[in-house]
Amino acid sequence: MTNTNCLENIVCPHCGHTDSFIIEVKTHADVTDEGAVTFGPMHWDEWSLIQCKHCDTAGTVAEFTREPQQHKPSHRPYSVLLLYPDTGDGLETYYAHTEAENPDAAIANARTEAQAVNPGMEAGDFLPLIVLPGHIEAELFYRDIAPW
Numbered sequence: 001m002t003n004t005n006c007l008e009n010i011v012c013p014h015c016g017h018t019d020s021f022i023i024e025v026k027t028h029a030d031v032t033d034e035g036a037v038t039f040g041p042m043h044w045d046e047w048s049l050i051q052c053k054h055c056d057t058a059g060t061v062a063e064f065t066r067e068p069q070q071h072k073p074s075h076r077p078y079s080v081l082l083l084y085p086d087t088g089d090g091l092e093t094y095y096a097h098t099e100a101e102n103p104d105a106a107i108a109n110a111r112t113e114a115q116a117v118n119p120g121m122e123a124g125d126f127l128p129l130i131v132l133p134g135h136i137e138a139e140l141f142y143r144d145i146a147p148w
């Protein structure tokens with residue numbers, strides 16, 4: 001059974017149990033010398049201690065929280081190298097990290113970003129030179145790609 005209310009996304013990371021847990025809560029108590037009676041709302045957060053009632057595995061609520069499955073298309077990291085539009089100033093490149101569904105979308109992202117930081121230039125005028133999977137740190141020197 002998937003929890004959708006108090007225990008939304010909470011699952012034991014050890015046994016997969018989802019039904020019941022012991023959670024350390026903050027609440028109020030009417031305390032006298034004889035003892036304490038709790039009252040009022042209870043609160044817990046991702047740092048609260050939690051224990052599985054099935055296998056006794058303990059941890060924090062954050063450790064017991066499973067991210068909801070998302071059905072949006074997965075975005076993968078890309079590194080994109082663009083050539084500036086020909087401005088007569090030689091060859092200059094724009095290098096960007098982005099997340100996109102595919103290399104074409106990564107180029108579109110990088111072009112949009114390049115246009116944003118270069119007012120007056122058209123995104124489509126930046127020519128893609130290379131698209132690499134992953135975020136790759138690069139140290140580019142203009143002399144490396146300029147003609148000798």
Ligand SMILES: [Zn+2]
Nearest residue numbers: 012015052055
């Ligand atoms: Zn368990």
